[in-house]
Amino acid sequence: MKGDVLKGHLDMLLLTVVANGASYGYAIIEELRRRSDGSIDLPEGTIYPALHRLERLGALKSRWVMATGRPRRDYAVTLTGRRLLASHRREWRAFTDAVAGVLGTSR
Amino acid sequence: MSAGAFDRFLGALRSALHIGPSRTERLAAEVRDHFACAAEELAATADAPDEIEGRVIERFGSAEDLAREINATDAALAALGRRITVRHLTLTAFTSAAAVTILLRALADGFEPAFPILLSSSVALLVLAHGVYAWLRPYSVVNCAAGPGVALLGVFVMICRGLFAWSMGLDYDVLILALGVLIILQGSLSALTAYDHPLCT
Numbered sequence: 326m327k328g329d330v331l332k333g334h335l336d337m338l339l340l341t342v343v344a345n346g347a348s349y350g351y352a353i354i355e356e357l358r359r360r361s362d363g364s365i366d367l368p369e370g371t372i373y374p375a376l377h378r379l380e381r382l383g384a385l386k387s388r389w390v391m392a393t394g395r396p397r398r399d400y401a402v403t404l405t406g407r408r409l410l411a412s413h414r415r416e417w418r419a420f421t422d423a424v425a426g427v428l429g430t431s432r
Numbered sequence: 433m434s435a436g437a438f439d440r441f442l443g444a445l446r447s448a449l450h451i452g453p454s455r456t457e458r459l460a461a462e463v464r465d466h467f468a469c470a471a472e473e474l475a476a477t478a479d480a481p482d483e484i485e486g487r488v489i490e491r492f493g494s495a496e497d498l499a500r501e502i503n504a505t506d507a508a509l510a511a512l513g514r515r516i517t518v519r520h521l522t523l524t525a526f527t528s529a530a531a532v533t534i535l536l537r538a539l540a541d542g543f544e545p546a547f548p549i550l551l552s553s554s555v556a557l558l559v560l561a562h563g564v565y566a567w568l569r570p571y572s573v574v575n576c577a578a579g580p581g582v583a584l585l586g587v588f589v590m591i592c593r594g595l596f597a598w599s600m601g602l603d604y605d606v607l608i609l610a611l612g613v614l615i616i617l618q619g620s621l622s623a624l625t626a627y628d629h630p631l632c633t
Contacts, residue, residue, distance in 0.1 A: 349462075349465070350462055350463075350465070350466045351465070351466045351469035351470060352469075368491070368492060368493030368497075369466065369470070369491050369492045369493065370463070370492045370493035370494075370497065370498040371493065371501075373459065373462060373463070373498060373502070374498070374501040374502045374505050377459070377502065377505065378505045378509070381509055382509075392465075395464075395465055395468060396461055396465065397465050398458070398461070398462045398465070
């Protein structure tokens with residue numbers, strides 16, 4: 326799947342995988358790949374600007390932890406992030422319903 | 433395993449970033465951890481350390497692209513912050529000055545509003561509290577609701593005062609008119625600022 330297609334939805338995808346327990350950069354990109362059966366295969370560096378932006382907007386918080394002898398930045402979703410994720414999900418459902426209606430594939 | 437390619441990547445990243453030393457080092461440490469995780473995973477499958485480093489970096493993308501994206505995000509958020517700060521600082525200063533004037537006038541002259549809601553101390557304090565809160569936490573979703581509420585309070589104050597002045601045959605108090613306008617502006621701007629923010633939807 327192309328990065329351009331995903332760009333508008335990256336925040337929702339990142340918040341979802343962090344909310345479900347993936348807490349650091351590499352684990353997050355691996356989880357995105359695993360959940361999408363490899364369809365989402367972005368350049369791995371793509372997620373860091375998005376993680377930093379979400380943190381500065383208050384949707385994520387982070388702290389250093391020690392993991393296997395080296396510092397690791399651990400992310401968690403804040404209350405604001407959960408609200409944002411809920412809002413993204415509502416928009417996504419409305420969008421997919423609308424597109425399905427146009428394509429004639431809605432159930 | 434040699435860390436030459438990783439170190440060169442991190443060096444290029446550091447020199448391309450314009451986000452201050454502490455945030456630069458934080459990102460470099462995150463990328464270093466990412467490289468170590470990816471290299472550990474590939475160690476079981478790839479042949480040589482140099483090959484592993486090459487594959488890790490290829491999967492990661494270029495240092496220049498990452499730096500460009502981070503710099504652009506940083507600049508956009510800084511611009512948003514400056515815009516919000518200037519708006520709030522200016523408007524809250526005006527509104528607070530007007531509300532404080534009313535309070536001081538009430539204290540000094542024993543000024544008694546003829547109608548309690550018109551400009552009682554509680555209204556002035558409420559407006560002050562909102563102004564301070566909206567300035568300190570302009571991104572808060574609370575402002576999406578509190579801003580319009582305060583703006584409506586300003587309208588209410590002006591209408592009540594106008595009706596009172598009309599019914600009693602009094603002149604409309606210019607100070608109260610000005611404060612009403614400022615309260616409306618403060619509430620509206622606080623709400624618009626919050627709506628501007630991507631998290632306040």
